[in-house]
Amino acid sequence: MTDHTRRGVLRTAAATGALAAGALAAAPGANAAPNGGGHGGHRPPTYVFVHGANSSAGGWAPYMRELTLLGHRTLAVDLPGHGPDAYFPVAYQAPQDLEALKTEPSPLGKVTLDDYTDHVVEVVRRARRNGPVILVGQSQGGLTVNRVGNAVPELLDRIAYVAAFCPVKLPTLLDYLKAPEAKDSLAFTIPGIAAAPGLGITRANWRSGDPDFLAKLKAATAADYPDAAFRALINSLEPDETAGIAMTDARVDAATWGRIPRTYIRFSEDRMIPPALQDRMIAEADALTPRNRFTVRTVKAPHVGPYRRAPLVSALAELARGIA
Template structure:
């Protein structure tokens, strides 16, 4: 295999549930202007390959939306991992790879870390699920640290039975005012109303139902060898800061020789779409000389908030 290794790290960005690579576009643009290299991955069944049910379009047919089959029903975590591993292998030809996951994307990051730890120079969780002691996302949803989560507001927007559809289908375009309230308060935080509407139209209706119940624990002898950063979102109402802190504490107990590099940003759950602080942190992690001190803004966020 030929390589063109220039030593510069490549950020491989993994989106969360019901989302796609487009959500990283603003971040990628800013990183590019700083000379940083990054690539946003569309997981199988997302982005260019997403499925939009006919009944989801205006005018909506809610009865049909509850039963219309989805091709995402057959997608598993193994499909996600295989796809990301191939991207990592290609990026690795040009230098170090930093694998970044947001929200549910943390499940894929951990599984890829288990699969190919020698191809990854760092894993980064951005307000993401990082399963260690408990087997899967669903287990953590039932913990005391998750008690303040507003996820039930979004769960109420689901259409159809995930057990029958094989997907979690959310009607982001619902005309019910409760749906707008759920998106704003659970996901968007300080977004303007216009920003909330933009978000609702960017999110995808279908997500395979298998991921939250899939074993996603990081293993000490593989994933645990890879340097790790966790970016806490202190205003997150979907994954509360207490749950994020639990992920960090569990990971550190599993790998005391490899403690988590923790950064904090005052952002809601979808903060990656517009937070300059996150640009600073990722730019810092891709400095040509590893281990250099955080930039001033990143240091301020780490020490002064959360």
């Protein structure tokens, strides 16, 4: 891997924390038939949420709470190496050893997109025993949604992408960030830690007090957030992410993924995955399966999601309509 590519992957992963991590800081058809897993089609669907890079299931909590209070059934997945199993380097603790932080190994160096996929497939399989399933991914989590949709379309009643990557023609996340439609992305402007290439990870120092880092990260991910909310956001993130995810082929399969009803929730103020890039992925998917096109909704929000949650809660609640 070249230094340029490694820096690109680092900055991408370091800045694509999950949507709901931002929310923690915020103020108040041709598809397999939705047969409810053999329950007569009368049980409510279960939302299964997949987080983005450097985040965890806990990031989705504010949205799960609101959806549950509306009568929906929800759960969020901790991808392998995240949540309770996250690795926080010794050098990450204060006082930080920034040189050691560049070389300290991480278990995430051995985790792959296949591991993420297998884990979510098992969760979906278990959830399906109770009725229909809606699988939702944000940001990098869209890669896992693609893979799960390719593998087990018969278990999914709808898939949804929340300002998420959805590779169709190009193989990888990194390929899309190099596309012309990504020219306005700020992903590559964010300073990061030059983790040793042999570690197999990207590493971000969310505890940094460097004004340049904080200003560029905020501009890319949460430009309209109050500073206090932004600090809460980044302190909910995990430092390590597996580097290979952004360079792994995650293209959809028209014969399997293409059968599942799907929704794309665009973020109109996203500076990580600009609207033009979101629209490209939507258009490519619709061209691949013209008889099963994306339902598209737009929420005014930066990459981490809206500071006020109600518009996104409404868009998520809509996913369950007609599924029972």
